[in-house]
Amino acid sequence: MIRSALIIALIVVGVFFLTVGTIGLLRLPNVYNRMHATSKPTTLGTAAIFLAGFVSFGPGNEGLTSLIGIAFLFLTVPTGAHMIARSAHRSGVPFEDSVVWPDKSTDESEGEGELEQSETADESSSDA
Amino acid sequence: MSDDPAVLEWTVRTALILVSGLCLLCGYRVVQGPTTPDRVVALDAIATNVVAIAVLFALQTGRGLFITVSLVLAIIGFIATVAVAKFVTEGEIIE
Numbered sequence: 001m002i003r004s005a006l007i008i009a010l011i012v013v014g015v016f017f018l019t020v021g022t023i024g025l026l027r028l029p030n031v032y033n034r035m036h037a038t039s040k041p042t043t044l045g046t047a048a049i050f051l052a053g054f055v056s057f058g059p060g061n062e063g064l065t066s067l068i069g070i071a072f073l074f075l076t077v078p079t080g081a082h083m084i085a086r087s088a089h090r091s092g093v094p095f096e097d098s099v100v101w102p103d104k105s106t107d108e109s110e111g112e113g114e115l116e117q118s119e120t121a122d123e124s125s126s127d128a
Numbered sequence: 129m130s131d132d133p134a135v136l137e138w139t140v141r142t143a144l145i146l147v148s149g150l151c152l153l154c155g156y157r158v159v160q161g162p163t164t165p166d167r168v169v170a171l172d173a174i175a176t177n178v179v180a181i182a183v184l185f186a187l188q189t190g191r192g193l194f195i196t197v198s199l200v201l202a203i204i205g206f207i208a209t210v211a212v213a214k215f216v217t218e219g220e221i222i223e
Contacts, residue, residue, distance in 0.1 A: 004133050008135065011184070022177075038169050038176070043176065084168050084213045091216055091217065
């Protein structure tokens with residue numbers, strides 16, 4: 001009885017966070033804000049539902065798979081969101097009014113490799 | 129999984145319906161999204177929702193296979209997002 005109560009609680013929490021993430025995706029003005037909505041609560045909601053799966057299937061091989069799923073989601077969704085943010089910025093999606101990228105000169109450097117942190121650091125501090 | 133109280137069955141079924149509805153709402157952003165990264169974000173949200181649906185389906189039918197399915201869906205969703213993000217950076221200019 002306790003087990004199914006726990007499963008129900010976890011499912012309710014999971015669906016709540018998924019709803020929050022989706023509402024954030026629809027309501028927020030800019031692609032960067034929307035990314036906060038889809039990466040954080042959606043991952044939390046899916047992790048809660050994975051936990052419900054773990055409780056329901058016990059620590060056997062399925063339960064272990066759901067724990068691995070939680071760890072995998074926590075590693076990959078932020079990375080994906082970062083990739084989208086960078087590609088959005090690179091392809092020219094403007095920020096909200098008062099936001100500016102810390103080191104402006106990395107836009108011109110096409111190659112991902114050589115980011116001259118030292119040079120951009122003092123340049124951004126000089127014009128900040 | 130034999131002695132499932134009815135309330136657990138009902139909860140899992142309602143959760144499945146709700147999350148499927150959420151996926152449809154994300155579909156609105158896919159269609160409406162002004163810029164391409166918006167659509168990539170919405171599709172990433174749909175992918176994560178489908179992972180949740182797979183786990184809920186595992187709970188409903190009691191078969192452990194669908195937990196593995198959800199893990200594979202998470203992997204594929206991540207790779208798709210990274211690939212599209214890279215494509216948007218190299219390939220397309222937002223007019």
